[in-house]
Amino acid sequence: MANIQQRLPENVPGDFFVDATCIDCDTCSQLAPELFHDHGEQCSVYRQPETEAETRSALMALVACPTGSIGKTQKHDVHIGIDAFPSQVSENVYFCGFTSESSFGAWSYLIVRPETEGGNVLIDSPRYATHLVRQIEEMGGVRRMLLTHKDDVADHERFARKFDCERVMHAGDGAQRIGVERILSGEEEFQLDQDILVIPTPGHTRGHVVFLYRNKFLFTGDHLAWSPARKTLTAFRSVAWYSWARQTESMSRLANYDFEWVLPGHGNLQHDSIQNMRYHLQSCIAWMKTVR
Ligand code: SF4
Numbered sequence: 001m002a003n004i005q006q007r008l009p010e011n012v013p014g015d016f017f018v019d020a021t022c023i024d025c026d027t028c029s030q031l032a033p034e035l036f037h038d039h040g041e042q043c044s045v046y047r048q049p050e051t052e053a054e055t056r057s058a059l060m061a062l063v064a065c066p067t068g069s070i071g072k073t074q075k076h077d078v079h080i081g082i083d084a085f086p087s088q089v090s091e092n093v094y095f096c097g098f099t100s101e102s103s104f105g106a107w108s109y110l111i112v113r114p115e116t117e118g119g120n121v122l123i124d125s126p127r128y129a130t131h132l133v134r135q136i137e138e139m140g141g142v143r144r145m146l147l148t149h150k151d152d153v154a155d156h157e158r159f160a161r162k163f164d165c166e167r168v169m170h171a172g173d174g175a176q177r178i179g180v181e182r183i184l185s186g187e188e189e190f191q192l193d194q195d196i197l198v199i200p201t202p203g204h205t206r207g208h209v210v211f212l213y214r215n216k217f218l219f220t221g222d223h224l225a226w227s228p229a230r231k232t233l234t235a236f237r238s239v240a241w242y243s244w245a246r247q248t249e250s251m252s253r254l255a256n257y258d259f260e261w262v263l264p265g266h267g268n269l270q271h272d273s274i275q276n277m278r279y280h281l282q283s284c285i286a287w288m289k290t291v292r
Contacts, residue, residue, distance in 0.1 A: 002071025010039045014048035015074045016058050022069040025105025030268055031064055032057035060084045064097040066105040066127065082131045086110045086139065090261065090271065093217055096126040096136075100154035106222075106265035108152070111213060112139050118193045119143025122165070123211060123219045124265055128155035133162060141165075146196075147180070148221025149173050149208040152265045168192065170200060172207025184209065199254065203240055203247020210254070218259040223250065224284070225267025233262065233270070233277075233284040237291050248288040255281055 006019040016035070018028070022043055028036035029043050035058055037046045049055040059081030062070040085097030092112045099105040108124040122145045126132060136142060142163035147153050150173040157179065160167050168182045169175035175183040184190060184207075190198040197212040204222045211219040218224075227234035240247050259277055262270045272280070 001068050004071060004073065007071070008042060008044050010042070010044035012045055012048060014045070016045050016048060016062075016070065016072050018042065018044045019069050019071060021067050023067055023101065023104065025066055025099065025266070027064050027066065027099050027105045027107070028061035028070060032061045036061060056080050056084065060087070060097065064099055066099040066101040066103075083135075085132055086135060089263065089269070090217075093213070093261075093263070096122075096132060098127040098129045098132045100125065100127040103152040103154040104266070106152040106154070107263075107269075108154075108265075109219060109263055110136060110139070110142075111217075113195075115143070117195065121146060121196070121213075122159060123263075124148055124152040124221065125154035125156040125159055128158040128162075133159075136163075144168060144192075146192075146198075146211050146219070147173075147175075148210065148219065148223075148265060149205045150178075151205065152221060153178060168198070170207030170209050172202065173205050175207070197257075199257070201247070201250035201254070203243055203250045204236070206242045208242075208250075212257055212259060215258045217261045217263060218254075218257070220262055220264045222265050223247065224254070224262055224281075225264035226262060226270035228268055232287075233280040234267070235284060235288055236267070244288070244291070248285065251281070251285050251288060255285065 002019040007017045011017040024042050029038050035047055036043050049058045063081035086094035089095050094110040096108045108126040111121040120140045120142050122142045142165040145165050145167045147169040166182055167180040169180040170184045187200045192198050195214050199210050201208050201210050201223045258274045
């Protein structure tokens, strides 16, 4: 619960505000860029919502915030924000909201599909929030949980217990230690089912993998994201914990695949044509090679 006494001075006056507990995960500024922005080390409200749709966006940010750092001074039905999650990204792919502080506000996604296609898939772990769990249950539960890397596992154990789902993760990121049921190894791509391909992408961490769904949706964890500033795909040099050189190699391998969506754990998501994604990926690889 945000504290009005700790309201950041960077907020514009008015109803919604961010307090001093903000960890600068950028979830709010990505979810409601018309209201929240990153002013430096933290985020703040730079414009108050004026319409019903904008108020809904602000309430969604409030619910998604991992640290409860977004507050409001007026009375609102918070269920408008709560019930908005999982929120549709495109087709049968949803953003879970309810990010977790333990994964620094990383975004997690839900693929909703019939049992005949393998059932629902959760990619990385949201916060284990009762409302979200209930909503996911109503959407068919979780058959599999795909974990891109060790930083974004959050409440994986509770979700696995609740939905009795199989967790999938690479051995290089300590999958055995955290009790994962299906442990991947090596650096070859792996067809998990008819629609999901696992592509090992060591770099950010040793056992990082990305998941490609239907040659369209690429769930990239902390490997690849969109840069609104540079208007192209990017990677994060400062958090290449394992090896930037290996991450650059992994990025080059991604050039062999078709995708239209980049859905990261951290950073902005992006949708474009396969051709444009190829172009932006090449530009990202070229840029990575110039960075030491
Ligand atoms: S979502 Fe919360 S923690 Fe993340 S940047 Fe916004 S206010 Fe800060």
